[in-house]
Amino acid sequence: MNYPNIVKGSFINRPNRFIAYVQILSGDGEEKTVICHVKNTGRCKELLLPGVTVLLQYHPEASVLGRKTEYSLIGVYKKREEDTLLINMDSQAPNLAAYEWILGSESVCDVKREVTYGQSRFDLAFQLIGKDESGCVTRTPAFMEVKGVTLENNNHALFPDAPTIRGIKHIEELIHAKNDGYEAYLLFVIQMKGMTGFSPNEETQPEFKEALKKALAAGVHVLAYDCQITENSMIVDQPVPLNLD
Incomplete structure (x- = not known):
């Protein structure tokens, strides 16, 4: 973008x-x-x-x-x-950058933005393209929620920077979607470069860390990616290790 x-x-x-x-x-x-x-x-x-x-x-x-x-x-x-x-501290940028990023994947199709599910509205919905044991093409519906990350400490990215009840609600809805047969993704878009890891900010909101652990145990895919940042652009770039310890 x-x-x-x-x-x-x-x-x-x-x-x-x-x-x-x-x-x-x-x-x-x-x-x-x-x-x-x-x-x-x-x-x-x-x-x-x-x-x-x-x-x-x-x-x-x-x-x-x-x-x-x-x-x-x-x-x-x-x-x-x-x-x-x-x-980059534009809170609208992560959703658009994630949308552009996922459009570039050959393993997804039918990408949509702002899709309602249950009591939430997820940032992205799409179909995952795969193959079954017989080689036939399969399509699995999936949801993705995107969170922008602007907080860092010693090259380690952290989220949230303030308590977020809404963020925990989104995680709970992703778990429900996974239990209903959808694939579910939580993508943390780190709006900077050079981070060595990503962690939930336990000091600010320990409940968010527990919700994240619950999501992982339920099969929700939790991803963290940094971005190439210039003064006039932001592009989702490389995965950053997730650290829950």
Whole structure:
């Protein structure tokens, strides 16, 4: 997935979950402060610190579309002791990136987005293509729920960054789908590169870790993949080891 019209800025503050103030350079080289829509309603306190470099997407058609802001905050350079890590923090990006990724697989077909099942709406539904013992082509229905990951500690990705009752509910629905004969997948899209592993954030929500263990025991496929990140793109890339210890 790609972002046109990317602008760099310096983060000032975030008065609420939905907007932030960022300082950028105008076309004539003058500094100005702009109001941005934050495309992530999570806390992100470890990312959005005063003075950090952030990435904004400029929307030249904002007034035509009735947008309240001309800019969306979609990425941040996280300062670490040894380096600076580029993180995509657009909470809408993982679903689209996962959709593009799964479309590239030869073992799936009939991919659909936002499909209702039970009391939940899963991000993706598709048919798994295989062969039975006689060599005949088979198709097995499957669901996938996608979670974006922006929290890391010492090159280890963690989810969630805040308690999520909704996330546990999705896991429970995936277990129900598996018991009903569907294949079920939980995909963690790590919105950065260079992670050595992925774990549920037990310190923040131990119940999520227990739900994840229950899902694995029920046969739900739990996957974690990192992404190739640039200032104007994000592509699902390589698997990252899952660590539940």
